[in-house]
Amino acid sequence: MDKKELSERDIENLYITPAIIQAGWDLHTQIRQNVTLTPGPVVVRGEMSARNKKKKKFADYVLSWKPGTRVAVIESKDNNYSVSSGMQQALGYATILGVPSAFSSNGDAFASHNKVPKDGEDIETEFPLENFPSPKELWERYKKLHNIKEAEEELVLQPYFSDGSNKEPRYYQVEAINRTVEAVAKGQKRILLVMATGTGKTYTTFQIIWRLWKAKAVKRILFLVDRNILADQTLVNDFKPFGSVMTKIKNRKIDPSYEIHLGLYQAMTGPDEIDKIYKSVSPDFFDLIVIDECHRGSANDDASWKEILDYFKNAIQIGLTATPKETEYASNITYFGKPVYTYSLKQGIQDGFLAPYKVVKIDIDKDIDGWTPPKGMTDDLGEEIEHRTYNQADMDRILVLNQRTKLVAKRVMQLLNATNPFSKTIIFCEDIDHAERMRKAIVNAASRIATENPKYVMRITGDSVEGKAELDNFIDPESKFPVIATTSDLMTTGVDAKTCKLIVLDKTINSMTTFKQIIGRGTRIDEDNNKYFFTIMDFKKATEHFSDPEFDGKPVVIYNPSPDDDPVPPDPEGEDDGTDNGEDEDTGDEGRKKIVVSGVPAKIKNERIEYLGEDGKLITESYRDFSKKQVHQEFASLDDFLVKWNDASKKQIIIDLLEEHGVVLENLAEIVGKDFSDFDLICHVAFGQLPLTRNERANNVKKRNYFTKYGEQARAVLTGLLDLYADKGVSSIENAKVLNLKPFSDIGTPLEIIKEVFGGKENYEKAIKELEYELFKQEKVA
Numbered sequence: 114m115d116k117k118e119l120s121e122r123d124i125e126n127l128y129i130t131p132a133i134i135q136a137g138w139d140l141h142t143q144i145r146q147n148v149t150l151t152p153g154p155v156v157v158r159g160e161m162s163a164r165n166k167k168k169k170k171f172a173d174y175v176l177s178w179k180p181g182t183r184v185a186v187i188e189s190k191d192n193n194y195s196v197s198s199g200m201q202q203a204l205g206y207a208t209i210l211g212v213p214s215a216f217s218s219n220g221d222a223f224a225s226h227n228k229v230p231k232d233g234e235d236i237e238t239e240f241p242l243e244n245f246p247s248p249k250e251l252w253e254r255y256k257k258l259h260n261i262k263e264a265e266e267e268l269v270l271q272p273y274f275s276d277g278s279n280k281e282p283r284y285y286q287v288e289a290i291n292r293t294v295e296a297v298a299k300g301q302k303r304i305l306l307v308m309a310t311g312t313g314k315t316y317t318t319f320q321i322i323w324r325l326w327k328a329k330a331v332k333r334i335l336f337l338v339d340r341n342i343l344a345d346q347t348l349v350n351d352f353k354p355f356g357s358v359m360t361k362i363k364n365r366k367i368d369p370s371y372e373i374h375l376g377l378y379q380a381m382t383g384p385d386e387i388d389k390i391y392k393s394v395s396p397d398f399f400d401l402i403v404i405d406e407c408h409r410g411s412a413n414d415d416a417s418w419k420e421i422l423d424y425f426k427n428a429i430q431i432g433l434t435a436t437p438k439e440t441e442y443a444s445n446i447t448y449f450g451k452p453v454y455t456y457s458l459k460q461g462i463q464d465g466f467l468a469p470y471k472v473v474k475i476d477i478d479k480d481i482d483g484w485t486p487p488k489g490m491t492d493d494l495g496e497e498i499e500h501r502t503y504n505q506a507d508m509d510r511i512l513v514l515n516q517r518t519k520l521v522a523k524r525v526m527q528l529l530n531a532t533n534p535f536s537k538t539i540i541f542c543e544d545i546d547h548a549e550r551m552r553k554a555i556v557n558a559a560s561r562i563a564t565e566n567p568k569y570v571m572r573i574t575g576d577s578v579e580g581k582a583e584l585d586n587f588i589d590p591e592s593k594f595p596v597i598a599t600t601s602d603l604m605t606t607g608v609d610a611k612t613c614k615l616i617v618l619d620k621t622i623n624s625m626t627t628f629k630q631i632i633g634r635g636t637r638i639d640e641d642n643n644k645y646f647f648t649i650m651d652f653k654k655a656t657e658h659f660s661d662p663e664f665d666g667k668p669v670v671i672y673n674p675s676p677d678d679d680p681v682p683p684d685p686e687g688e689d690d691g692t693d694n695g696e697d698e699d700t701g702d703e704g705r706k707k708i709v710v711s712g713v714p715a716k717i718k719n720e721r722i723e724y725l726g727e728d729g730k731l732i733t734e735s736y737r738d739f740s741k742k743q744v745h746q747e748f749a750s751l752d753d754f755l756v757k758w759n760d761a762s763k764k765q766i767i768i769d770l771l772e773e774h775g776v777v778l779e780n781l782a783e784i785v786g787k788d789f790s791d792f793d794l795i796c797h798v799a800f801g802q803l804p805l806t807r808n809e810r811a812n813n814v815k816k817r818n819y820f821t822k823y824g825e826q827a828r829a830v831l832t833g834l835l836d837l838y839a840d841k842g843v844s845s846i847e848n849a850k851v852l853n854l855k856p857f858s859d860i861g862t863p864l865e866i867i868k869e870v871f872g873g874k875e876n877y878e879k880a881i882k883e884l885e886y887e888l889f890k891q892e893k894v895a
Contacts, residue, residue, distance in 0.1 A: 116220060121173075124220035129189050129218050130146075132223075133174070138248055143176060151170040152164060153165050154463050157645075163776070164645075165775035167773045167774050168463075172188070173199075176248075180273065181290075182291070184214060184248075185212055185214035187217070187223075188200070188217045190219045191220075192219050192220050192221065196218060196222050197224035197237075198217065200237070207226070213258040214226070214227060216245075222240060223242065223244075224238075225246075228254075261298070265299060268325075268328050269294060283312075283466065285460075289306055292306075294321060295453075298330075302429055303448065305407075306433050306452060306453060308454075309457055309636065310458070310632075311467050319352050323355075326373075332372060333399050333400055334372065334401045335376055335399045335403070336374070337404045337418065337421065338376070339378055343405060352375070359371060359373035360373070360374060360375070362375065362380055365380060365390045367381075367391070367393055381421060396424055400428055402430045403431045405433050406434060436625070458636065461636070462636075463729070468647050469724075470649050471723065474656060474723065475524060477652060480508055480653070485502045485503070486503075492708045493709045494709070505653060508653075509547040513547075515550075516714050519557070521554070529615065534559075537613045538596065538613070538615040539600060539610070540598070541619065541622075541631060542600065542601050542619055543620050545572075548574050556570055569596050571587070572598075573599070575603050580598075583595050587610065590611060590612045590642050601620070610634055610635075613644075620653060625661065737781070739776075740798050743775060744774075744776065747770060747774065751796065759889070763847045764885065768791055768844065778794055781798060782794060785798065785804070788808065793806075807839045807842065808839045810838075811888070814884070814888055815832075817887065826866075826870045830852075835884070838888065846884070849863055849877075
C-alpha cells in the first residue's frame with residue numbers, strides 16, 4: 114500500500130487513532146473525532162446571507178481527561194503533507210479551547226506543541242507514533258496551565274448535567290463554566306463572567322450551579338434577576354432539571370425548604386425596612402449568589418442589589434454581564450475582579466454563533482441642518498416657540514415635529530414592505546410619549562395591515578399594562594403578533610427576541626452599555642425561522658458607537674480607590690449610566706413639557722448602508738462586490754477559473770467551493786438575473802464577461818449539430834438533459850437520478866439508459882462531461 118495515496122481519513126484510522134489508543138486513551142470516553150467548534154460566520158450583503166464555511170473551525174481530534182475537561186487537540190493531514198503542517202491550525206483550536214497541548218500528524222509521526230514545558234524542554238518537538246503521551250501526562254499539563262492543585266481536582270472534575278440528548282455546551286460555554294468552577298475551587302469569592310447577549314448565559318449559569326451544587330460545594334443558591342420574565346423563563350427552561358428543589362421567591366417570603374431560589378431583586382428589597390425580606394434569613398443562608406445583568410446595579414454603591422450583596426457578603430458571588438460597566442463612577446471589575454472569561458460580540462459573530470448586522474444610516478434634514486422657527490411662531494397649543502436653532506439632540510425630547518415622526522414611520526414600513534412586513538421589529542424611542550406617537554405613526558403608515566390586525570404594532574413600555582401583556586407574544590417565534598414594538602427602555606435587556614430582524618434607533622444613546630444591550634436584542638440566530646442576520650436602522654447617529662474602540666474592547670478599570678476609600682464608588686446624580694429601575698423603567702422625563710409642531714416638513718437628506726466586514730468593522734460593499742472578491746481568492750484569473758471549471762469532474766464541486774466562501778449563486782442570480790447559468794454568473798460578476806442565459810447556451814449547442822455522433826436514443830437523452838439544463842441549471846444534469854423522470858423514463862430505466870444506450874457508466878459520464886464542455890467552451894471572450 115502506497116501511504117501517499119491514502120486519504121486523510123485513512124491516515125487517521127490506520128495510524129493516528131491506533132497510536133492514541135495504544136497510549137492509554139479510551140476510544141469511547143476520551144477521544145472525540147471530527148468535532149465542529151464553530152459553524153463559520155454569516156456573511157450579509159443586501160438581503161442576501163450565507164455562511165462562510167471556509168472559516169468553520171473543525172478539530173480532527175479533541176482529547177479529554179474526563180467528560181467536559183478537554184486537554185489536547187490533534188490536527189491530521191494525509192501523507193503528502195509534512196508531520197507539522199497542521200500545527201498552526203491545531204494551535205488555533207488549542208487557544209480557544211484553553212488546552213496546553215496541540216499535535217499534528219501525517220501518519221508518520223507526531224509534532225507536538227507544549228505550552229507548559231519543563232525547564233530545559235523544547236516547546237515544539239517531534240516523536241514516533243508509538244510515543245504519544247498518556248492521559249495522565251496531558252492532564253498534568255492541563256493542571257499546570259490552569260494552576261489546579263490536587264485538593265481542587267474533585268470539584269473541577271464534577272460532571273456536567275446531561276439529559277441524554279447528547280446536547281453539549283459550545284466551546285466557549287465549556288470554557289466559561291470551567292474557568293468559573295476552577296475559580297470557586299481556588300476559594301475565589303467574587304467572580305465576573307462576560308458573555309455577549311445571545312451566547313447562552315443562562316444555560317452556562319445552570320451548568321455552573323449544577324456542578325457546584327452536585328459537588329456539594331454549595332447548598333443554597335440565589336439567582337438574582339431584575340425582570341419577572343427572566344425569572345419565569347429560567348424556571349421553565351434552562352433551570353428545569355433542578356425540579357422540586359427550586360422555587361421562585363414570591364409573596365415577599367424566602368422559603369428555607371428550597372435550595373435553588375430565583376429572585377427578583379425588587380421583590381426582595383425596597384425603600385422601607387419592612388420591604389427588605391432578604392433579612393428574614395441569616396447572612397449565611399445562601400452559599401452562592403449569581404447576579405444576572407450585573408452591570409445594571411451591582412456596580413453602584415447605592416443600588417438596591419448592592420445592599421443584598423453586602424448582607425450576604427460571605428457567599429460566593431458570580432456576576433454575569435454582556436457589558437461590564439467601567440466608568441469613572443462605577444466599576445464591575447473593582448467589585449468582582451477581572452473577568453475569569455470573556456466571550457465578546459465580535460468573537461461570537463466571527464465564530465458564527467451570533468447574527469451579524471447591516472446598518473442603514475439615515476439623516477433627516479431638520480436633525481442635521483437644524484431648524485430655527487420664525488420669530489413669534491407658535492406651537493400646536495398656541496404658545497410662542499423660543500427663537501433658537503433646534504437640532505438632533507432636541508428632537509422628540511424638547512421639540513416634536515410630527516412630520517418627522519411620520520417620515521420615520523414611513524421609512525420603517527418602506528423597508529418592511531420591501532422585505533417582509535411581518536419581520537419582528539423593535540423601535541427604540543426617546544420616552545413613553547415618543548413611543549406612543551411612533552405607534553400611532555406606524556399604524557397610519559402600515560395602513561391596511563394595521564387595520565386588519567389591531568396588534569400589528571404595540572407600545573410596550575413600563576406604564577402600559579396592555580403592552581407589557583403582549584411582551585411574551587412578541588418574543589414567541591410561534592406568535593405572529595405583535596410584529597412591531599415601540600418602546601423606550603423596557604426592552605433594552607432581558608428580552609429573548611430570537612426572531613427580531615429589525616432594530617430601529619430613533620433615540621439618543623449616550624451610554625455604551627445601553628447601546629450594547631440594545632444591539633443584543635437582534636444578535637440571536639434562529640435557523641428554524643430563517644433568521645441569520647438583522648438590520649439596524651439608525652436615525653439618531655447612535656451607531657457611531659460601533660467606531661468607538663470601547664465598543665468591543667476589553668474593559669479597563671478607571672476608578673482606583675485608595676486603601677481608605679470605599680471599593681465601590683458612588684454614582685453621581687444625573688449620570689447617564691444606562692441602567693433602569695427594573696420592571697417599570699419607562700417612566701423618567703415624562704413630566705417635561707415638549708414643544709409640538711405639526712406643520713413643519715421633514716425629509717431624508719442622506720442614506721447609506723454599511724455591512725460588517727471580516728475585521729469586525731462596518732464597510733460599504735454590495736453582495737456583487739463581495740462575491741467578486743471571494744471568487745478572486747480562489748481563482749486568480751479568468752483562465753484559471755476556466756481551466757478548473759472544465760477540469761472539474763462535476764461542476765457542483767466548484768459551486769460548493771464558492772459556497773464555502775459565502776458566495777451563494779442563487780443569491781447572485783437574484784441580483785444579476787435568474788435566467789443566467791452558474792457559469793455565467795461567475796464569469797460576469799468576477800471577470801466582467803458578457804453573460805448568456807441558460808436557454809441561449811442550450812440553443813447554441815443544438816445549432817452545432819454536436820449530437821450527430823450519437824445514436825437516436827442517446828441524442829434523445831442528451832437533448833432532454835439540455836432542456837433540463839436550460840430550465841434548472843448544470844447541477845440538475847450531473848445527478849443520474851434525473852433519468853427516473855420524464856422524458857427519460859419513456860426511453861428506459863436509469864440502468865438501461867446507462868448500460869444499453871451509452872454502453873456503460875464510464876461512457877455515460879464521458880458524454881455528460883462532453884456535453885458540459887460544449888455548453889461552456891466558447892466563453893473566453895473579452
